[in-house]
Amino acid sequence: MDEIKPKVIIIDDEKGLRIGTQRLLQSENFDVDTAENGLTGIKMATDFEYDLAIIDLKMPDVDGITVLKAIKKAHPNTVCFIATAYASYDTAIEATKLGAFTYIPKPFTPEELLRNLNAGYERRLITLETERLKKEREERLLELAFEKSRLNTIVNSLADGVFVVNKNGELVLFNPSAIKYIELNEVILGEKILGILPPIISEQIKKILDNTTFENKTYTAEVELKPERELVVEIKCSPVPHPDGSLAGVVAVIRNITEMKKVEYVKSQFVSMVAHELKTPMAAVLGFLNIILNPEMKVTPEQEHDYMNRSRNRLNGLVEMVNDLLDISRMEMKTKQRELKELNIGEIVKGTVDFLELELKKKGVTVTSKYQDNLPVFKADNNEITRLFTNIIGNSIKYNKDNGTIDVNVFTQGNYIVTKIADTGIGMKPEDKVRLFSEFFRVKNEYTRSISGTGLGLSIVKRIVESYSGKIEVDSEYTKGSTFTIYLPFTK
Ligand code: ADP
Numbered sequence: 001m002d003e004i005k006p007k008v009i010i011i012d013d014e015k016g017l018r019i020g021t022q023r024l025l026q027s028e029n030f031d032v033d034t035a036e037n038g039l040t041g042i043k044m045a046t047d048f049e050y051d052l053a054i055i056d057l058k059m060p061d062v063d064g065i066t067v068l069k070a071i072k073k074a075h076p077n078t079v080c081f082i083a084t085a086y087a088s089y090d091t092a093i094e095a096t097k098l099g100a101f102t103y104i105p106k107p108f109t110p111e112e113l114l115r116n117l118n119a120g121y122e123r124r125l126i127t128l129e130t131e132r133l134k135k136e137r138e139e140r141l142l143e144l145a146f147e148k149s150r151l152n153t154i155v156n157s158l159a160d161g162v163f164v165v166n167k168n169g170e171l172v173l174f175n176p177s178a179i180k181y182i183e184l185n186e187v188i189l190g191e192k193i194l195g196i197l198p199p200i201i202s203e204q205i206k207k208i209l210d211n212t213t214f215e216n217k218t219y220t221a222e223v224e225l226k227p228e229r230e231l232v233v234e235i236k237c238s239p240v241p242h243p244d245g246s247l248a249g250v251v252a253v254i255r256n257i258t259e260m261k262k263v264e265y266v267k268s269q270f271v272s273m274v275a276h277e278l279k280t281p282m283a284a285v286l287g288f289l290n291i292i293l294n295p296e297m298k299v300t301p302e303q304e305h306d307y308m309n310r311s312r313n314r315l316n317g318l319v320e321m322v323n324d325l326l327d328i329s330r331m332e333m334k335t336k337q338r339e340l341k342e343l344n345i346g347e348i349v350k351g352t353v354d355f356l357e358l359e360l361k362k363k364g365v366t367v368t369s370k371y372q373d374n375l376p377v378f379k380a381d382n383n384e385i386t387r388l389f390t391n392i393i394g395n396s397i398k399y400n401k402d403n404g405t406i407d408v409n410v411f412t413q414g415n416y417i418v419t420k421i422a423d424t425g426i427g428m429k430p431e432d433k434v435r436l437f438s439e440f441f442r443v444k445n446e447y448t449r450s451i452s453g454t455g456l457g458l459s460i461v462k463r464i465v466e467s468y469s470g471k472i473e474v475d476s477e478y479t480k481g482s483t484f485t486i487y488l489p490f491t492k
Contacts, residue, residue: 005030006030006121007031007048007052008032008050008052008053009032009041009054010022010032010035010054011035011037011053012035012056012083013038013056013059017106018036019034022034025113025117028114030052033050038064041055042066045071045078046074050078051079052120053071053078053079053080054083054117055080055081055083056083057083057084057086057095058084064082064084064095065082068080068082068098068100072099076099077124079120079124080099081101081102081103081104081120082095083106083108084105085105085106101116101119102120104116155173158175158177159177159256160256161177161180162251163175163178164240165194165205165209167247167249168192169205170190170192170193171189171191172189177254178254182254194206198225204219204235205250207219208247208250211247213246213247214239214242218236220235220236221235222257229258233254233256233257233258235254236255237250238252238253273440277455278318278321281318285315288311292304313452320454321456324460327460328460331463331467338381338384339381339382340379340380341380341382342377343379343385344375345410345419346371348382348389349389349393349408352386353408355390356390359394359397364402365400365403366403366406367405368406369410372410375412376412376417376490376492378417380468391458391460391461392421393421395457395458398451399425399426399448399451400425404424406421407422407423416487416490417488417490422483425482426447426478427476427482428478437459437462439456439459440455440456468488469489470487471486
């Protein structure tokens with residue numbers, strides 16, 4: 001490897017001294033340039049950074065002090081020597097003030113010169129190393145500061161609330177989401193907050209803080225922050241360790257679980273509704289059987305036949321309900337395999353009307369229908385679409401008046417295939433319309449009393465329509481009739 005040679009410039013108008021010094025230094029392993037006057041010296045030593053500069057004080061063009069100033073300005077770390085035969089104490093002081101390392105009185109011996117230059121070079125190496133370390137430290141600090149601000153930004157953007165308390169229960173860090181959830185109006189870092197927090201949250205934190213040793217265990221609790229399931233959060237508190245393994249504090253993460261809780265609630269409500277709906281017909285059948293089997297009741301054969309018949313009707317209703325429930329559950333769990341085919345909605349509606357001919361005849365209901373020519377095809381599962389129209393048209397017969405009418409119209413409107421089914425039936429009151437598509441909802445009035453059903457048909461209809469990104473609307477007038485309009489979007 002090449003040895004690094006100190007780079008020196010000799011700026012002196014005295015040729016003999018210049019050349020002599022250059023030779024001496026070259027033989028001592030310095031890399032030496034020379035300048036024969038002050039201006040050339042300035043040009044060379046400012047264009048390039050020399051390790052060392054030997055500057056003659058008195059030169060005909062510019063004096064050594066001007067050269068020194070120029071070099072120091074361009075390269076503060078170049079170590080400069082003022083060489084002069086006429087050195088006064090004052091010029092020496094001035095030169096050192098302006099940044100010269102020292103001055104060397106002329107004439108100098110080789111030893112004197114080398115001793116000075118070596119000391120100067122050593123100084124330069126130390127200065128450069130110190131500067132390098134300083135720069136490195138500054139860069140590292142900058143990186144750390146950047147890292148810290150990036151972490152802060154991340155913590156502040158979390159949707160989950162995060163806050164940290166130290167061993168004394170004082171708040172040491174929090175993000176905006178935490179404030180949103182626990183509504184601490186004026187939170188101050190360093191403040192004791194266990195008394196301000198909702199008690200159930202403080203309890204979890206205390207469980208950790210009461211342990212003097214660090215135990216890697218997370219405590220979780222659900223908190224209803226606003227009643228009626230309006231805001232429910234899950235809070236997870238975990239211990240924060242010191243590098244030495246002792247307990248430093250607690251980090252708490254707050255997650256909004258309101259939606260999940262709402263779904264859970266609806267599900268449990270649904271289960272209790274199903275149980276209730278199943279219980280009524282089963283209790284009725286059990287009642288009939290108890291009467292028949294009780295000798296004391298002395299049931300006549302005609303009565304027994306009547307009870308059996310009623311039990312069968314109730315059980316039929318139950319089977320129908322269970323089938324509907326299974327359909328709903330298959331739709332919800334998406335386990336039902338769909339066979340998508342290009343369907344003609346007009347033909348399906350027409351087929352459904354034909355299929356229900358017997359029911360129509362029983363009630364003397366007549367159907368008028370209009371199907372737009374060249375209806376676009378609709379890609380869907382035939383069974384589902386047939387089920388949809390069977391439920392709607394079935395209802396328009398079931399809830400119609402004797403000898404009433406049904407008007408069917410299938411046409412396109414914008415991107416939708418629209419099917420309007422208008423009946424002249426019993427209609428419904430505005431307050432009944434609101435709950436029409438909920439599970440088990442059945443209108444209770446003098447007209448519906450004798451009509452059986454599960455209350456699940458329209459909720460199935462709604463699920464099917466929505467699964468095809470469609471919509472359903474109802475228009476109804478009590479005692480006059482109802483119109484159901486189904487919009488199914490087709491791709492052009
Ligand atoms: P179900 O017919 O088995 O009771 P549905 O979910 O199909 O269940 O209908 C829910 C309720 O909506 C019915 O009980 C009835 O009160 C009302 N309803 C549905 N269709 C009509 C209609 N065309 N005319 C009047 N009322 C209707």
